[in-house]
Amino acid sequence: MLSFFLRNLDMKKEFIGKIEQIEKISSDAFKMVILSDLQSVKCGQFISILCENKTLRRPFSIADFEKEANQSLTTILFKIKGQATNYLKSLKIGDSVDFLAPLGNGFEIDNKKALLIGAGIGIAPMLFLKKELNKRNIENYLITGFKSRQEVIKGSDRTIIGGTVLDYIEEEIKNQKPQTVYCCAPTVVLKGVDNITRKHNLKTYLALEKVMACSIGVCRGCVIKLIKDKKIANYSVCKDGPVFLGGEIIWE
Amino acid sequence: MGIENLKTTLKNEKTGNSLILKTPLIGASGTWGYNVEYQDYVDYKYLGAISTKGITLEERLGNVGERIFEVFGGLINRIGLENVGIEAFISDKLPILKENNIDFLLNIAGNTIEDYEKLALIAQTNNIKALEVNVSCPNVKKGCLEFGLNPESLYFLISKIRKVYEGFLIIKLSPNTQDIKSLATAVESAGADCISAINTLRGLGVKIDYINNKFYKKTVQGGLSGTCIKPVALYMVNQISSAVKIPVMAIGGISKLSDLFEFMAVGASAFQIGTANFSNPSVIEDLAIELSEFMQKNNYKTFDDLKKDIKNG
Numbered sequence: 261m262l263s264f265f266l267r268n269l270d271m272k273k274e275f276i277g278k279i280e281q282i283e284k285i286s287s288d289a290f291k292m293v294i295l296s297d298l299q300s301v302k303c304g305q306f307i308s309i310l311c312e313n314k315t316l317r318r319p320f321s322i323a324d325f326e327k328e329a330n331q332s333l334t335t336i337l338f339k340i341k342g343q344a345t346n347y348l349k350s351l352k353i354g355d356s357v358d359f360l361a362p363l364g365n366g367f368e369i370d371n372k373k374a375l376l377i378g379a380g381i382g383i384a385p386m387l388f389l390k391k392e393l394n395k396r397n398i399e400n401y402l403i404t405g406f407k408s409r410q411e412v413i414k415g416s417d418r419t420i421i422g423g424t425v426l427d428y429i430e431e432e433i434k435n436q437k438p439q440t441v442y443c444c445a446p447t448v449v450l451k452g453v454d455n456i457t458r459k460h461n462l463k464t465y466l467a468l469e470k471v472m473a474c475s476i477g478v479c480r481g482c483v484i485k486l487i488k489d490k491k492i493a494n495y496s497v498c499k500d501g502p503v504f505l506g507g508e509i510i511w512e
Numbered sequence: 513m514g515i516e517n518l519k520t521t522l523k524n525e526k527t528g529n530s531l532i533l534k535t536p537l538i539g540a541s542g543t544w545g546y547n548v549e550y551q552d553y554v555d556y557k558y559l560g561a562i563s564t565k566g567i568t569l570e571e572r573l574g575n576v577g578e579r580i581f582e583v584f585g586g587l588i589n590r591i592g593l594e595n596v597g598i599e600a601f602i603s604d605k606l607p608i609l610k611e612n613n614i615d616f617l618l619n620i621a622g623n624t625i626e627d628y629e630k631l632a633l634i635a636q637t638n639n640i641k642a643l644e645v646n647v648s649c650p651n652v653k654k655g656c657l658e659f660g661l662n663p664e665s666l667y668f669l670i671s672k673i674r675k676v677y678e679g680f681l682i683i684k685l686s687p688n689t690q691d692i693k694s695l696a697t698a699v700e701s702a703g704a705d706c707i708s709a710i711n712t713l714r715g716l717g718v719k720i721d722y723i724n725n726k727f728y729k730k731t732v733q734g735g736l737s738g739t740c741i742k743p744v745a746l747y748m749v750n751q752i753s754s755a756v757k758i759p760v761m762a763i764g765g766i767s768k769l770s771d772l773f774e775f776m777a778v779g780a781s782a783f784q785i786g787t788a789n790f791s792n793p794s795v796i797e798d799l800a801i802e803l804s805e806f807m808q809k810n811n812y813k814t815f816d817d818l819k820k821d822i823k824n825g
Contacts, residue, residue, distance in 0.1 A: 316582050360553075471578070472580070473580050473589070473790045474793075478565070479542065479589075480591050481579045481591065482579070
């Protein structure tokens with residue numbers, strides 16, 4: 261059973277990392293690579309960073325992860341939204357970053373052809389997933405959407421500029437014939453993808469974002485409602501998620 | 513270096529009821545879950561206790577819509593007492609607390625006096641050592657805060673609970689009142705053993721976005737917590753401790769060693785730490801170590817000695 265008195269360093273989830281790289285990757289987005297003792301992560305998991313003058317940590321999907329001897333390099337992408345992301349932007353190589361990791365459930369990876377969908381900064385976990393699928397020789401196709409050419413973050417098989425990526429999902433389902441769909445995007449796109457893939461009866465993994473307080477499932481600040489076996493219950497995006505199965509989410 | 517010097521006993525001299533805490537640092541209700549959720553971040557030996565998430569008779573799903581709104585120095589929440597209900601707590605959560613030897617306060621909330629009585633009776637039957645009665649949640653429509661803002665109804669409610677519950681009885685008070693002293697006096701004369709204060713303050717978060725020549729408004733009304741409420745908490749704890757003899761647990765914006773000292777200066781005997789856990793999940797462990805080291809360095813053998821010196825300072 262639970263025996264937390266045996267808690268050891270391997271279980272530790274709070275890290276002080278060091279910035280190895282920070283660079284602008286589009287008109288309003290940055291890439292940050294953090295060197296730390298974090299030992300392993302799953303695609304779709306996230307880290308939660310302490311930002312100056314902020315009560316709440318900020319969650320960021322992991323965009324890449326590489327082991328380096330006993331240490332590791334964790335990559336996140338962030339878009340400038342407010343004070344917290346401006347603080348991150350102000351950091352320099354060598355500065356330290358206090359973060360909790362790895363958080364959340366992450367994506368399940370089936371051995372099936374996958375369509376990956378990202379909108380805006382939602383591309384971050386998709387890049388990590390794509391790399392992992394490639395490593396496992398699982399066929400995949402990543403389509404992403406951005407508001408303008410200046411905002412495009414590279415790495416997709418197809419990039420939609422302007423409009424909405426939602427308008428191209430039917431087409432790509434027809435072209436790619438995926439058996440599994442993964443998506444990380446704003447709620448309106450997630451909801452749209454959920455509707456489309458349900459029609460096609462495709463197994464779909466949706467990565468959600470919500471304002472979080474504790475990041476570990478206790479405060480119930482970031483809950484959403486799911487319907488499972490005809491029973492409606494609350495699930496926290498930070499701990500039970502951020503990845504949920506299509507068809508189970510009750511959209512607010 | 514041990515932290516044995518942090519051990520303290522809260523005692524109601526009138527009833528003789530007492531609560532032994534291995535440290536005066538308690539995880540505040542709503543921020544600590546039900547038992548071992550923080551095990552990856554904190555060694556529980558540094559905690560005097562955890563106060564469980566507010567528990568009601570029936571399971572509650574809480575409020576719909578945005579529940580969290582960050583403000584400068586704090587946050588507004590409107591969780592709405594989401595919890596598993598007392599039955600699931602007793603069957604699923606209590607065994608884990610016992611197995612891991614975690615001291616806890618069972619935090620309860622109700623819609624009616626009968627709810628509170630039933631919950632208190634269940635606590636008594638299950639030999640739960642300490643009960644924290646929430647009469648101060650600003651986020652539910654019925655009950656709870658209604659009892660907590662009127663001295664007569666508060667006295668009546670606590671007398672009823674006292675009749676069925678013999679353990680250490682703590683009442684968590686609201687700051688959303690004109691007259692905290694009368695509430696505190698009512699709590700003491702109804703036979704409670706301790707007061708914890710404060711619960712969250714009523715607050716409104718407003719966010720205005722201006723996109724494509726149009727304003728978009730978002731509002732979240734709920735309870736304000738965090739470092740920004742500390743001066744209010746200091747004022748309230750000071751008022752309460754000057755009005756009653758029972759011990760007071762301070763809650764409100766505590767995140768560093770000097771905060772502990774400030775609350776001790778106005779009469780606090782123990783501390784609850786809530787919102788600070790969100791930025792630093794090991795804050796209680798850090799505080800326990802800092803406090804213990806300060807005491808050793810400055811020749812304070814017991815927490816009570818330190819408390820006395822700060823209070824008289």
